[in-house]
Each structure stands twice: as structure tokens, then as C-alpha cells.
Amino acid sequence: MNRLNTLFQQKQNLLSIYFTAGFPKLNDTLIILKALQDAGVDFVEIGMPFSDPLADGPVIQSSSTKALQNGMSLKILFEQLQEVRKTIDMPLVLMGYLNPVLKFGVEAFIAKCEEIGIDGLILPDLPFELYNEQYRPLFQASNISNIFLITPQTPEERIRLLDQHSTSFLYMVSSAAVTGTKSGVSQHQIDYFNRINQLNLKTPRMVGFGISNNESYKQVCNYAHGAIVGSAFIKLLEQSTSLEADIADFVKSIRGV
Amino acid sequence: MYQPNEKGFYGNFGGAFIPEMLIPNIEELKSKYLKIITSESFQKEYHRLLNDYAGRPSPLFKAERLSSKYGANIWLKREDLNHTGSHKLNNTIGQILLAKEMGRQRIIAETGAGQHGVATATVCALMGLNCVVYMGETDMERQAPNVARMRMLGAEVIPAKSGNRTLKDATNEALRDWIANPTDTFYLIGSVVGPHPYPDMVARLQSVISAEIKQQLKEKTGTELPNYVIACVGGGSNAAGSFYHFLNDNQVNLIGTEAAGMGVDSGETAASMACGDLGIIHGSMTYLMQNEDGQITEPYSISAGLDYPGIGPLHAYLRDIGRATYIPVTDQQALDAVMELTRLEGIIPALESAHALATLGLLPFKTTDNVVVTVSGRGDKDMKTYMEHFKL
Numbered sequence: 001m002n003r004l005n006t007l008f009q010q011k012q013n014l015l016s017i018y019f020t021a022g023f024p025k026l027n028d029t030l031i032i033l034k035a036l037q038d039a040g041v042d043f044v045e046i047g048m049p050f051s052d053p054l055a056d057g058p059v060i061q062s063s064s065t066k067a068l069q070n071g072m073s074l075k076i077l078f079e080q081l082q083e084v085r086k087t088i089d090m091p092l093v094l095m096g097y098l099n100p101v102l103k104f105g106v107e108a109f110i111a112k113c114e115e116i117g118i119d120g121l122i123l124p125d126l127p128f129e130l131y132n133e134q135y136r137p138l139f140q141a142s143n144i145s146n147i148f149l150i151t152p153q154t155p156e157e158r159i160r161l162l163d164q165h166s167t168s169f170l171y172m173v174s175s176a177a178v179t180g181t182k183s184g185v186s187q188h189q190i191d192y193f194n195r196i197n198q199l200n201l202k203t204p205r206m207v208g209f210g211i212s213n214n215e216s217y218k219q220v221c222n223y224a225h226g227a228i229v230g231s232a233f234i235k236l237l238e239q240s241t242s243l244e245a246d247i248a249d250f251v252k253s254i255r256g257v
Numbered sequence: 258m259y260q261p262n263e264k265g266f267y268g269n270f271g272g273a274f275i276p277e278m279l280i281p282n283i284e285e286l287k288s289k290y291l292k293i294i295t296s297e298s299f300q301k302e303y304h305r306l307l308n309d310y311a312g313r314p315s316p317l318f319k320a321e322r323l324s325s326k327y328g329a330n331i332w333l334k335r336e337d338l339n340h341t342g343s344h345k346l347n348n349t350i351g352q353i354l355l356a357k358e359m360g361r362q363r364i365i366a367e368t369g370a371g372q373h374g375v376a377t378a379t380v381c382a383l384m385g386l387n388c389v390v391y392m393g394e395t396d397m398e399r400q401a402p403n404v405a406r407m408r409m410l411g412a413e414v415i416p417a418k419s420g421n422r423t424l425k426d427a428t429n430e431a432l433r434d435w436i437a438n439p440t441d442t443f444y445l446i447g448s449v450v451g452p453h454p455y456p457d458m459v460a461r462l463q464s465v466i467s468a469e470i471k472q473q474l475k476e477k478t479g480t481e482l483p484n485y486v487i488a489c490v491g492g493g494s495n496a497a498g499s500f501y502h503f504l505n506d507n508q509v510n511l512i513g514t515e516a517a518g519m520g521v522d523s524g525e526t527a528a529s530m531a532c533g534d535l536g537i538i539h540g541s542m543t544y545l546m547q548n549e550d551g552q553i554t555e556p557y558s559i560s561a562g563l564d565y566p567g568i569g570p571l572h573a574y575l576r577d578i579g580r581a582t583y584i585p586v587t588d589q590q591a592l593d594a595v596m597e598l599t600r601l602e603g604i605i606p607a608l609e610s611a612h613a614l615a616t617l618g619l620l621p622f623k624t625t626d627n628v629v630v631t632v633s634g635r636g637d638k639d640m641k642t643y644m645e646h647f648k649l
Contacts, residue, residue, distance in 0.1 A: 051552040052425065052538070054432050055276045061419060073550040098274060099537045103551030124276035125537065129264070149277035153439050158280070173278060176440075178433045 002119045002143050003091035004168040007042060008204045014226025015217065015254060016206060017233050018095065020047040020063040022072025024237050029080045033088050035244045039251035041090065042226065045122065048074060048096030055124045057180040059231040074104045078112050085117040093120040093147065106135060114142035120168055122147045128162060149173050152192045159199060166203040172196065172224060174209045180231025182210045185219045193223035214256035229254060259504040265453020268577060271570035273452035275540045278436045287454050293358050294351060294461060306350045307465060310383070311340045317473035317629070322601040329622035332483070334470055334631040336495060337606060343634030344466060344495045345376035345447060351462035352445045353380040361443035363387045367431040369396055369424035369491065370562035370609065371403025372634055373447030378412035388412040391430040394422035396561045403638050421555040424565045428539050448492025449569030452540030456569050463498025470629055471502055484626040487512040488633065489612040490583065491563035493572045495633040500581065510582070512620065513572060514612045516558035517585035527556035528585040529568045530576055538567035559588040559642065560608035590615040592646055595636065607634035608642065
């Protein structure tokens with residue numbers, strides 16, 4: 001059992017924040033993680049920047065481009081995170097695209113994640129089938145949870161398959177969109193959340209894409225285990241003049257306290 | 258042996274490395290495309306349009322003066338005479354019929370040189386379907402006449418503003434559009450790239466090129482097998498179509514030419530075979546140009562249609578098993594070949610096609626050899642570059 005499982009058993013209305021490693025500055029990673037933990041965020045997704053992020057909208061795209069210009073790479077990210085567990089207790093998930101991971105070497109990558117204390121991975125362009133055939137034993141031996149996405153278009157049969165193979169949570173994409181392009185929660189989406197709830201899945205769900213404020217956070221918490229905020233947080237980082245204070249205020253504003 | 262397996266792999270290359278958001282669309286396409294495109298009614302309508310609308314078969318022309326110069330029988334497969342000016346229409350006619358059969362009303366496409374964008378806008382006008390074309394902002398400038406053509410045909414042309422603002426970036430934007438519009442939209446990919454089943458589907462739709470070459474060469478020489486088939490490769494659709502029906506004929510030498518830009522060692526190149534290694538681009542495992550951290554690097558070629566950091570997985574496989582040979586050709590070699598074909602045969606080729614013509618002097622032909630070069634497109638769209646370069 002890793003930190004994610006413990007968290008999902010103990011707590012509801014989870015708030016997870018995504019940020020791109022190396023943005024706004026190369027060495028902000030640990031500062032941002034500490035500020036998020038101090039602000040009471042439940043877990044964090046650290047984005048591994050990629051040159052061609054297919055599932056991301058303009059905000060995360062440009063943060064990735066900036067991070068790469070700043071010199072971020074997997075090697076540097078792992079160096080930054082080497083001693084992260086001395087100060088950070090909350091679960092940590094790495095999110096990114098498959099090509100840099102392949103180039104690093106999947107086995108070396110997983111070994112590094114285990115060594116550092118990473119709890120989960122979200123690799124949107126690693127299809128379930130390939131994961132299942134080639135990488136599942138590797139992930140499981142290192143107790144690293146591979147997190148699958150479901151969308152409003154995913155058929156029930158496939159949702160049940162992904163549910164069965166999930167070991168922490170399912171990432172429920174709130175609508176047909178890339179990240180950061182839609183906001184608010186429509187009746188259409190609520191129908192989708194209800195439809196998923198009626199499936200009685202074993203795996204808890206986190207809703208992501210389009211969650212940007214207290215209203216959307218509270219709304220989706222009625223239908224899922226919690227919410228993931230990405231692009232709205234990146235926008236904050238872009239403008240921030242004082243990371244610690246601004247991050248604390250941002251998290252408070254989402255939580256509504 | 259040259260068909261992908263059911264997961265879309267040619268050996269180690271291909272597959273469908275796509276986010277979950279695209280899986281329902283790709284699964285639907287995968288389950289339907291072969292049944293539809295091999296059906297009698299599809300084939301009948303596809304060939305009717307190829308003949309009466311595109312103007313096929315395209316001629317196979319014996320280029321006498323080129324033949325004397327290079328000491329072999331040089332045959333030009335005239336895809337430049339296809340309606341809209343390139344081979345691209347062969348594929349868009351097929352895919353638009355498929356999109357209609359699947360009930361999709363909105364068509365999206367990516368384009369580099371604009372040839373595929375024009376071919377897509379053309380069939381959308383023909384069928385009365387909405388058309389959105391993504392094109393890198395850099396390419397919109399260097400291929401302005403094609404942007405105007407697409408707009409005349411009723412397409413909306415959306416500039417891709419990320420990266421170097423070329424074909425790779427346009428393809429990213431088209432994929433993002435498809436993620437955001439999963440139910441009414443058909444993504445009409447222009448080359449043998451992208452997730453399975455696109456590479457196989459586009460290769461099949463372009464294979465009319467090699468089917469015609471076989472028949473025409475037989476009529477003209479008595480033998481259906483040439484000694485060489487030469488075609489340029491960006492993503493690789495005209496080459497895939499030119500090679501397709503010769504793949505099992507091992508005595509036919511298959512030559513692909515990729516864009517070396519300023520040279521394979523210059524860092525300013527699009528030669529993904531010569532300079533790339535294994536990775537994933539646009540949902541496909543193939544050779545691509547990337548740095549040591551697995552970030553895809555920006556390609557460069559004078560030719561917008563070849564300015565792509567990856568290559569179709571079929572070509573990666575053909576190279577790996579030694580069935581085809583890929584030769585890098587620089588901007589300068591291509592420009593020289595443009596002028597040579599123009600002055601020797603009275604044909605102004607596209608910059609892309611000139612990369613194929615540029616290898617004529619590099620191969621060890623015998624005087625009796627039949628050499629087929631696919632002239633994938635005509636040079637009208639490149640006149641701005643030619644005017645500057647040749648000081649016209």
C-alpha cells in the first residue's frame with residue numbers, strides 16, 4: 001500500500017494540484033512542493049515537461065516550453081527530488097509523456113521513482129494495453145501506481161477494465177477537451193459524473209480538466225473523491241511575485257476557507 | 258509481411274500511443290476502415306473519382322533527355338498532374354468517402370506545404386463538408402498561395418503557433434482539436450504517420466500509384482518490374498504509395514529520399530533516418546529526431562512538405578529490414594534538381610519531388626535499367642522560393 005491508497009482511505013474532498021517542473025524557474029520545484037504541502041494540498045502531480053504535449057492546452061504547453069528553455073530534463077528533475085522525502089510527506093505523482101521516459105529507459109525511470117518515493121505515474125500516451133503487456137510487473141514490483149484516464153466517451157466495458165487494473169485512483173477527465181480550455185461544470189458533465197457513480201467502481205475518482213475555482217471544486221467533490229487543478233495554478237505561478245504567499249492564498253481560495 | 262499486425266506494428270514500429278481521449282475514435286476507425294475501403298461500393302466510387310475528378314491514371318512519362326544524361330531509362334510518374342497538383346488527392350478522396358460513410362460532418366487536417374490542406378479543402382468542397390486545416394504559421398508565410406487556395410475552397414485555416422510553427426506543430430494542433438471534438442469530427446491525416454490505422458490506411462489509398470506504375474510499365478516495356486523506384490519521404494505517403502505493390506518484388510530497388518536541409522551534420526536538417534533514433538511522435542513508434550532527454554527537436558528543410566522530425570513507421574521498418582534504402586538530400590541538391598528537370602524536360606517540380614530527382618546522379622544505374630521517379634507534385638506553390646533562389 002502506498003501513500004495514495006492511505007490518503008484515499010482516510011480522506012474525502014481531496015484537492016490535488018498539478019504544476020510543470022522547471023516553471024517558472026528551473027529550481028522552483030521544491031519551493032512549490034513545500035508551499036503546496038504547507039497550504040494543505042492533499043497530493044501533487046509534478047509535470048515532466050515535453051516538447052509536444054498532445055493532451056494539453058495553451059497554458060500548460062507554454063509552461064512546458066518555458067521549463068525546457070530553463071533547462072529542465074528528467075535527469076535534473078530527479079536530482080531536485082533526490083531528497084524530497086526529507087521534507088514532503090504527501091503523495092507525489094509524476095505526469096508526462098512517454099517519449100522522454102523511453103529515452104531515459106523505463107526500468108531506470110521506475111527504479112529512480114521508487115528510490116525517491118514517487119507514488120504514482122500518469123503517462124497519457126502509454127495505452128493501457130501496452131502497459132498491461134509490457135510494464136505492469138515492473139510498476140507493481142516498485143509499488144508505483146499507474147493512473148488511467150477515463151473520459152465522457154470511454155465505453156462502460158473499457159471503464160470496467162481500467163477500474164479493475166487501477167491500484168490508486170482513476171483520473172476522470174471532465175469533458176472532451178485538452179487541459180485548461182473549459183471552465184465551470186455543466187449539467188451534461190453532472191450527468192456523466194452520475195453515470196460513472198452508478199457503475200459502482202472499486203476505484204475512487206479524481207476529476208480533472210476545467211477545475212479552476214472554489215465553485216467547480218465544490219461541485220465535483222459532490223460526485224467524486226476530489227478534484228485536480230492544473231492550468232489555473234500555472235496561471236498563478238506565471239504572475240506570482242511571492243510564491244509561498246500566493247500559493248497559500250490560491251489553495252485557500254479553491255478550498256473556500 | 259509488409260502489413261501491420263492487429264495492434265498496428267510493422268516489426269517494432271507503429272502502434273497507437275495515444276491518450277485515452279482519442280481511443281474511442283481510433284478504435285472505431287480501426288474496426289471499420291478495412292471493411293469500408295475494401296468494399297465494392299467504396300472501390301467503385303473511389304475509382305470513379307480518381308478517374309473522372311482527379312484525372313487518373315497519371316501518366317508514366319519516359320524522360321528522354323534525363324535518360325541520356327544518367328545512362329538509364331528514366332520514367333517519371335506524373336503525380337504533379339493530379340488535380341490540385343500533387344499525389345495528396347488520392348488519399349483525401351479515399352478518406353472523405355470513409356468519413357461520409359462514418360457519418361462525420363466536420364473534417365480537420367494538418368498541412369505542411371499546403372498540398373494536403375488544399376487536397377482536403379477540395380474534397381470537402383466537393384462533398385459539402387466543413388473543413389478546418391491547421392498549418393504552422395511559418396509555413397503559412399512560405400506557402401501563401403496554398404493558404405489562399407484553401408480559403409477559396411471554403412476551409413478555415415488556423416495557424417499553429419507553437420514550436421517552429423511547421424508541420425509537427427500543425428499536427429499537434431489537429432490532434433488537440435480531435436480530442437476536443439470527438440463525436441462529429443473526422444481527422445483526415447495526410448501522410449503515413451500517426452496512430453494505427455492511419456499509416457496502413459493512407460498507404461493503401463496511395464497504393465494506386467504503384468498499381469498504375471506496374472501496369473503502365475508493362476504496357477510500355479513489356480515488363481512490369483522496374484529496377485528502381487525513387488520517391489521523396491517526409492512522412493512518406495507518396496513513397497509508400499510508389500513502393501506498395503513492389504514490396505514483395507525483391508529485385509526492385511526501393512529508394513526513399515529524405516530532406517537533409519543544410520546537411521546531416523549541420524543541425525539544420527529533417528533527415529529523421531540519418532539523424533534520428535527510436536521514439537514516439539504523433540502516436541507512432543518510429544525514427545525521429547530528438548535530443549538526449551527525449552525532447553523532439555525542431556526539423557529544418559527548405560521544403561515545407563518534408564520539414565517533419567519523424568517518418569512513417571512502414572518506412573522505419575523497411576529500412577530496418579533492409580528492404581528500402583533512404584538517402585539524405587540537401588536543400589542545394591534539391592534546388593539543382595529543380596532546375597535540371599525544368600530545363601531538360603520542361604517540368605517544374607515541387608521542392609519535395611526534387612529531393613527524389615536529386616538522387617539520379619548518385620545511384621549505380623546500368624544502361625538497360627528502368628528507373629521510376631515519382632514526381633509527387635508541381636512547383637507552382639514554390640515559385641516564391643524559386644524566384645528568390647534563381648533570381649528570376
